[in-house]
Amino acid sequence: MKDFRYLDETAILRLSEEKCIGCGNCRLVCPHRIFQVRHGKAEITDPNACMECGACATNCPTGAIFVNPDDGCGCAAYIINSWIARVFGKAPSGCGC
């Protein structure tokens, strides 16, 4: 995956140092290896590689990680449909992917 990098400073990913117990689950499940555990705490070492898959947040036992909660597939059609749905106050209809 070293060949592929996406836009910098866009991914919504936050880690609460207070809540983190350093279990290392986030490091284990992240497909882009953006976490390291040092001195009993996880830290985000490469935030720009985050694809917001949410695996870290799902597997964090203490809820220390927050990732963009939108779980759409991420294609352009999905986002346009969700914009249109927001305008009309409806639930997003998806994109067919």
Added chain:
Amino acid sequence: MLPKFLQTGKADETMRTVTFSLKERAVLIPLEVCMLWKKLLIALIVFFLVSGISPQIFSFAAGLARSATLLLATLTAILAGTVLTPLLLPWIPFRQFWLKGALAGGLAALLFLFTADVKLHGLALHGLEQLALWLWITACSAFLAMNFTGCTPFTSLSGVEKELRRGLPWQIAAATLALILWVAGPFM
């Protein structure tokens, strides 16, 4: 890989490495193409209507002939944005997919116009129509390439939204201008 992980509880380097090889990208292309049929059918009706507008109000013959050219141009855009861009993804410059698609589409459009000039000489595409087709292919390819973000294992939803906000206005403007120029063609 999963049974091994469940047995050992440890993830080795291979398990932790996500890949997106040429083969992995290629298998996604048929799905992307298949999802376009319905939109293409609707587009065909629009193509016929905008292509038939003429100094004699509406020409059925021109509608058929010119919409066929527009269809070929759209197929070129699909080839550029949905097939070539995913295949050549790591080698096309830019991180934003719509720029990758615009570059692939812009070059494919030039090739299309050159071929059309040779093969469809009877149509006598003039400058305005050529510009319209170039804009149309580039804009459509840019949008289609942007849609491929949903297939990749490295693009974030927030990133796609960001590039959509940047790229969509250009794509809409280019496509609108293309259709205006295409309609204006027979009046020149």
